[in-house]
Amino acid sequence: MRYLSLHNVPINTALLLWIGFMVAGCGGEQADADNSPLLAFGRSAVEAKPPLTAEESLAEQFALYSDSVTWTTEYGEVRSGQSLSHILSPFGVSNATLHHIATEHRDLFDVRRMRQGRDWWLFRSAKDSTARQFVYGIDDREYVVFGLTGEKTARRGRYPSETRRGYVQGEVRGSLYQSLEDAGHTTTLAYAMSGVYAWTIDFSRIQPGDQFRIIYERDWVNEKPAGLPRIVASEFLHRGRNFPAFAFDQGEGLDYFDETGASLRKAFLKAPVSFSRISSRFNKRRFHPVLKKVKAHLGTDYAAPRGTEIVAVGDGVVTKASYTKGNGKYVKIRHNGTYTTQYLHMSRRNVKEGQAVRQGDVIGYVGSTGLATGPHVCFRFWKNGKQVDHLREDFPPSTPIKAEAEASFEEACRVLLAEMAQQETDDGPRLAALDQ
Ligand SMILES: [Zn+2]
Structure with a gap:
């Protein structure tokens, strides 16, 4: 099949x-x-190993290699309002050590960012009960280990995945x-x-x-x-x-x-009209030529002769093909979950609401309906519901498979x-x- x-x-x-x-x-x-x-x-393979004690396998999980130490372990979850000292002081960890962890290793992990509900483990020497290593589970993938004795080194590690x-x-x-x-x-x-x-x-x-x-x-x-x-x-x-x-x-x-x-x-077309010139750029403080006052211009104006074809800059669906006093005859196209475009001041619309359009389809013709001094299309661009200057947007590249990669791609x-x-x-x- x-x-x-x-x-x-x-x-x-x-x-x-x-x-x-x-x-x-x-x-x-x-x-x-x-x-x-x-x-x-x-990916990483998990190999079969000889049986270990619970403490040994836990120590191994966090790469706490030590031949000379037999561990006893404590485990807990960080409770509401609990800080590192609340957890470790009962096990005899000194304030000097807590201070060292909080300050010297802050760049590695800031212990003030310990969160309620996360796991911690304490490794103590079975012989004298000295707290040696503290492990905090940062998230599902990563943990941090703080040495509590000797050099008091710290490191981050990742669980095998x-x-x-x-x-x-x-x-x-x-x-x-x-x-x-x-x-x-x-x-x-x-x-x-x-x-x-x-x-x-x-x-x-x-x-x-x-x-x-x-x-x-x-x-x-x-x-x-x-x-x-x-x-x-x-x-x-x-x-x-x-x-x-x-x-x-x-x-x-x-x-x-x-x-x-x-x-x-897919890349958008750079402009909705060819052979045009930009007559006014996106500008949050523009002096409006018709209204004679400062008003944000949330679009890019392309001046072109009346009747010039206006094309959709990308595939999409026409969500508006309508008229208002300001916009004149206009069309709005939703391209995807992120981008929407709008084309104003048309002399004539060429699409209906609900219609699917492809990039380059003629959706209308340049005019000066609505608030416009001369024939142009005011092109407006929304990203995630917010009007942006499309000329300043970095769109993702859309490189096709190159000739040399064709065989392996197929x-x-x-x-x-x-x-x-x-x-x-x-x-x-x-x-x-x-x-x-
Ligand atoms: Zn405009």
Whole structure:
């Protein structure tokens, strides 16, 4: 069964066999097999070791290597209002030592930032009960060790972590968040997905019937998931069109690409009209030529002859095609969860509310309706609901897969698609049927 035809790289049975074992069921997270084509995500193996006492294994966990000391350990959680001295003074730790930790090691970890509910461990010598090492669990991944005797050194460390791979497929009912929860997967995947597709799919507009399947990775520390899941590969069927995404690093950090090797991040056009000149820049204190007073100009004006085509600077959906006394005839486009643009003073609009537009589509024509002294388009740009100067924005780059990385990218895609086909369950929705 084929899901997606990568240009000239059909999936074959031999490859499927090569991929290896199949995991039954609608995938939970499983230990990472060695078939990961993804280069960037590190993992560490946990080796089998001879049995240790509880104290020994705890000491080992925090890399407290000492042949000569037999430990006894205390464990607790930081309680409300508890400071380091509240915890350590009862064990005979001197004020001088507490002061040393608080001041000498402040850059490494400021003990005033110890938080209620976090774990701590105290290691004492079994022979004379001297408190030797104090460990504070900073978060799920990291801890800090303070030496309480001798040199009183301190260091930060990380718990061993293991990367597990998960697979989920489903159909959107209500929201993606809800669908993931129903499928028994972490809802933080919805957040990760909206990041991957921020430039392609407006997740506030996904609809019942949209389908998805996702291979993801997550770090596990101390038998608990830590941090956010990372999307390794996904397909999202939105309004009848499949949007694949593959994580790949071509030497510039991890990015997401579609099956043709195009970056999922799309650059906006620099201006909504070609052959124009900027007649007024974004300026929070501008003297308004019509109103004759200082008024913030939260847009960029492009002067152009009446009737010049105005184009959408990016893909999106028209949320307004309307008229006001100030704006004249105008159009507003929502591009994704982050960006919205608006185009004012049109002589004529060319789109309707609710209409989907692609980058470069003609949405209207230059005019001087509303408060305008001459024909121009006032271009306005919102980022996260706030009007910004788009000329000063740093947009993420959208480099496609380079020629030299093409072969390895195609191989990675092929393996990932095969993995998805392997994981696919019979009771789930069929992206394939809609993808021919
Ligand atoms: Zn303007």
